[in-house]
Amino acid sequence: MPVPDKKGLKIVDVNVKDVRFPTSLGGHGSDAVHTDPDYSCAYVTITTENGKQGYGMTFTCGRGTEIIVFTIRSMKRFVLGKNAAEIFSDFAGFWRAITNDTQMRWIGPEKGVAHLAVAAIINSLWDLWSRLENKPLWRLLADMEPEDLVSTIDFRYITDVITPEEAIQLLKNKRSGKDERIKLLLDQGYPSYTTQVGWLGYSDELLKELCDKYLKLGFNHFKVKVGRNFDDDYRRCSAVRKYIGEDKVLMVDANQAWTVSEAIEWMKKLAPLRPVWIEEPTSPDDILGHAEISKALAPYGIGVATGEMCANRVMFKQFLQSGGMQYCQIDSARIGGVNEILSVYFMAEKLKVKVCPHAGGVGLCEMVQHLQFWDFASVSGTMEDRLIEYVDQQHEHFYDPCIVENARYFAPKAPGYSTHFLPETLEKYTYPNGTEWQRMIKEGLFPQPDETELLNA
Numbered sequence: 001m002p003v004p005d006k007k008g009l010k011i012v013d014v015n016v017k018d019v020r021f022p023t024s025l026g027g028h029g030s031d032a033v034h035t036d037p038d039y040s041c042a043y044v045t046i047t048t049e050n051g052k053q054g055y056g057m058t059f060t061c062g063r064g065t066e067i068i069v070f071t072i073r074s075m076k077r078f079v080l081g082k083n084a085a086e087i088f089s090d091f092a093g094f095w096r097a098i099t100n101d102t103q104m105r106w107i108g109p110e111k112g113v114a115h116l117a118v119a120a121i122i123n124s125l126w127d128l129w130s131r132l133e134n135k136p137l138w139r140l141l142a143d144m145e146p147e148d149l150v151s152t153i154d155f156r157y158i159t160d161v162i163t164p165e166e167a168i169q170l171l172k173n174k175r176s177g178k179d180e181r182i183k184l185l186l187d188q189g190y191p192s193y194t195t196q197v198g199w200l201g202y203s204d205e206l207l208k209e210l211c212d213k214y215l216k217l218g219f220n221h222f223k224v225k226v227g228r229n230f231d232d233d234y235r236r237c238s239a240v241r242k243y244i245g246e247d248k249v250l251m252v253d254a255n256q257a258w259t260v261s262e263a264i265e266w267m268k269k270l271a272p273l274r275p276v277w278i279e280e281p282t283s284p285d286d287i288l289g290h291a292e293i294s295k296a297l298a299p300y301g302i303g304v305a306t307g308e309m310c311a312n313r314v315m316f317k318q319f320l321q322s323g324g325m326q327y328c329q330i331d332s333a334r335i336g337g338v339n340e341i342l343s344v345y346f347m348a349e350k351l352k353v354k355v356c357p358h359a360g361g362v363g364l365c366e367m368v369q370h371l372q373f374w375d376f377a378s379v380s381g382t383m384e385d386r387l388i389e390y391v392d393q394q395h396e397h398f399y400d401p402c403i404v405e406n407a408r409y410f411a412p413k414a415p416g417y418s419t420h421f422l423p424e425t426l427e428k429y430t431y432p433n434g435t436e437w438q439r440m441i442k443e444g445l446f447p448q449p450d451e452t453e454l455l456n457a
């Protein structure tokens with residue numbers, strides 16, 4: 001594996017911060033179950049002996065970020081003192097070690113807070129690697145030899161669906177035409193949809209205003225939150241259908257609000273408004289429930305989308321195998337970071353399920369675009385019926401924010417995974433001592449942080 005020279009790449013510091021934005025004040029990001037999210041993240045910076053840095057994160061909705069921060073601190077032991085080049089030369093081995101420590105695995109394994117912490121660390125390592133190679137992550141992935149890329153993945157528990165040899169073959173099959181696809185990507189970008197119009201906490205007036213705005217910005221696909229009250233859903237979705245017209249595409253997202261039978265009944269009643277997918281209709285763990293919903297809604301032309309809270313590749317495997325998802329929504333800040341996400345793309349390609357990634361939360365649009373660009377260049381080779389979610393929030397806090405124009409993502413050119421925060425953002429929004437948090441707490445907009453949160457400060 002051609003990895004950077006070892007010299008100076010010993011990891012000498014792993015810093016982690018709790019960074020939160022007060023999105024609940026405007027109802028941004030609100031849905032049927034997350035009624036007041038403060039978009040946040042646990043933000044990792046790793047530093048090497050020669051001063052190179054990698055930045056990574058996992059997304060959260062506010063409270064609880066401190067728990068991930070503690071977990072990342074406990075996991076420092078796997079990274080500190082290691083040489084980054086050695087990690088990259090056996091990345092799958094490193095990934096197995098950090099996810100399967102003989103004692104720590106009891107608090108996972110490969111799920112929940114433990115896996116979110118892994119994602120942040122792993123993402124920071126990929127950011128470092130891309131910076132060392134002076135390439136944006138998508139390009140690093142696209143330029144790797146098939147054997148090298150596949151060697152970063154731990155295939156344990158998924159070889160019944162995909163083996164390393166098959167994954168290598170999938171990449172080799174797509175070698176032809178790759179340069180043309182990369183050129184197309186650079187020239188024309190990748191299509192996206194907006195979720196910005198339909199947060200559940202938004203008024204009907206704002207909904208109309210935002211439909212107008214995003215139509216003018218060139219969007220053809222609109223996602224609306226549903227799942228609290230049927231009459232409200234019908235009214236809001238009918239209004240959106242009227243504003244966007246019959247030729248545009250509507251998706252709805254229930255964020256796990258329903259039982260299986262509620263999901264089926266509710267969606268049959270929304271079917272005349274022609275949503276193409278229902279996202280997270282029920283518990284993110286209920287694979288067979290999703291399969292039942294998919295079967296019941298197929299005659300209505302409604303597919304099931306899920307994955308933003310899927311725990312790991314094994315769950316993805318079963319969703320993909322069972323017909324439980326027609327749209328696979330990988331999330332860049334979940335499962336065990338880039339390495340595990342790559343394995344999901346390979347399974348989706350083999351089982352012919354479209355990947356339409358989840359994005360929107362802090363840094364998610366920035367990160368996931370890299371993965372989907374790589375998929376287009378190297379794995380699926382198509383953009384057909386595929387879209388990246390776009391939400392217009394928190395981009396201004398990054399050195400290298402995603403660029404979306406005319407509803408298309410344009411490929412990042414700067415080295416890394418696009419998750420480096422500006423210093424003033426950290427000064428203002430590190431929780432709870434950032435200057436903005438101190439002001440908002442003083443003004444009574446937010447309560448004093450509790451004991452656990454303070455331990456984090």
Ligand SMILES: C[C@H](O)[C@@H](O)CC(=O)C(=O)O
Nearest residue numbers: 029030031034037195360
């Ligand atoms: C709490 C988040 O905002 C969630 O509603 C995001 C989501 O489901 C989506 O973007 O899809």
Ligand SMILES: [Mg+2]
Nearest residue numbers: 253279280308
């Ligand atoms: Mg969603």
